[in-house]
Amino acid sequence: KNEVEQSPQNLTAQEGEFITINCSYSVGISALHWLQQHPGGGIVSLFMLSSGKKKHGRLIATINIQEKHSSLHITASHPRDSAVYICAVRSNAGNNRKLIWGLGTSLAVNP
Amino acid sequence: NAGVTQTPKFQVLKTGQSMTLQCAQDMNHEYMSWYRQDPGMGLRLIHYSVGAGITDQGEVPNGYNVSRSTTEDFPLRLLSAAPSQTSVYFCASLGQGHQSSYEQYFGPGTRLTVT
Numbered sequence: 001k002n003e004v005e006q007s008p009q010n011l012t013a014q015e016g017e018f019i020t021i022n023c024s025y026s027v028g029i030s031a032l033h034w035l036q037q038h039p040g041g042g043i044v045s046l047f048m049l050s051s052g053k054k055k056h057g058r059l060i061a062t063i064n065i066q067e068k069h070s071s072l073h074i075t076a077s078h079p080r081d082s083a084v085y086i087c088a089v090r091s092n093a094g095n096n097r098k099l100i101w102g103l104g105t106s107l108a109v110n111p
Numbered sequence: 112n113a114g115v116t117q118t119p120k121f122q123v124l125k126t127g128q129s130m131t132l133q134c135a136q137d138m139n140h141e142y143m144s145w146y147r148q149d150p151g152m153g154l155r156l157i158h159y160s161v162g163a164g165i166t167d168q169g170e171v172p173n174g175y176n177v178s179r180s181t182t183e184d185f186p187l188r189l190l191s192a193a194p195s196q197t198s199v200y201f202c203a204s205l206g207q208g209h210q211s212s213y214e215q216y217f218g219p220g221t222r223l224t225v226t
Contacts, residue, residue, distance in 0.1 A: 033215060043201060043217035086154070088215075099215070101153040 003027050006087050006102040013109050019074040021105045023087030026068065030092040033099065034061050034072050037084040046072070046085075077109045113137050117202050117218035124192040124225045132187040132221050134202030140216070142205040143185040144169070145177065147198040148220075154201065160185055192225045199223070 004025045013019050023032070034046045047054050047061040049070065054061050058077075063070040074081055087102040115136045124130060136143065144159035146169075156169030160179040174196060176188040189196060202218040 035215065035217075041199065041220045041222075043203075043220075045214040045216065048214055088154075099156070101155075103151065103153045 002103065003100050004087055004089055004102040006085075006105050008105060009103070010106045011108070013077050013107070015078060015109055015111050017077050017109075019077050019081075019107065019109075021072045021085050021087075021107070023070045023072070023102055024068060025070075025087075025089045025100070027089065027100065028092045029065075029068075029089040031090045032063055032070050033088045033090070034070070035086045035088065037086060037104065039083065043086075074107075079109045079111050082108050115202055115204055115216050115218040117200075117221050119221060120219065122221060122223050124189070124223065126192060126194060126225060128189075128192050130189050130192070132189075132200055132202070132223075134185045134187065134218055135183050136185075136204040136216065137183065138204060138206050138216065139182060140204035140206035141182065143179070144203050144205075145175070145185070145187045146201045146203065147171065147196075148201060149198050157187065157200075189223075192223075194225045197223060197225045 007022045031048050031050045033048050035043055036046050037043045049063040058075045060073040084104040084106050086104045088099040090099055118133045141162045145157040146154040148154050155171050157171055157175050158169055158177040160166045163179050163182050166177050166179050179185055200221045204216050
């Protein structure tokens with residue numbers, strides 16, 4: 001079992017829908033990252049969270065440290081949001097700059 | 112800032128050949144790392160460095176060498192390429208982003224095929 005699990009693995013939505021992607025982890029962490037990988041392969045860091053909630057434009061990320069769970073929400077989704085969304089956690093054991101990666105959620109937003 | 116740059120973008124090697132994937136960043140980040148990405152396996156850490164002169168192994172270091180002679184550069188060397196090393200390789204650095212919290216910055220990736 002992976003230490004970082006994402007759900008769903010694949011997601012198809014209609015333009016305008018509210019989207020939620022979930023990330024659960026089983027290790028103690030000092031931070032959690034959400035990243036976006038575009039169809040061309042480039043990877044962009046979206047958020048880094050250690051508690052609470054962050055918002056950037058139509059993207060909202062939340063984390064519940066007690067429940068070891070984070071969600072990434074996209075409001076008013078658009079076809080340009082189509083990408084793979086990856087959750088990664090920074091373990092608080094040992095060298096805490098190593099990241100443990102989820103396998104990603106592939107999102108397709110249809111017009 | 113150019114961010115994290117990687118070269119080449121594409122490479123085809125024959126089994127047994129050696130080559131170096133170049134990575135550079137101009138953000139003065141101490142921490143740099145190399146990942147490989149394979150279908151169904153997510154990103155796996157190959158090697159990382161916490162500063163010039165310091166490197167350490169990640170999850171899948173076999174068949175790869177790294178060095179960090181300067182803060183800016185972190186090349187990845189394939190000693191004797193094998194088909195199992197066919198993958199997409201990403202270089203990344205970690206530093207403070209625009210939100211004043213640490214963010215990971217990725218290069219554009221190198222798609223390597225070993226025949």
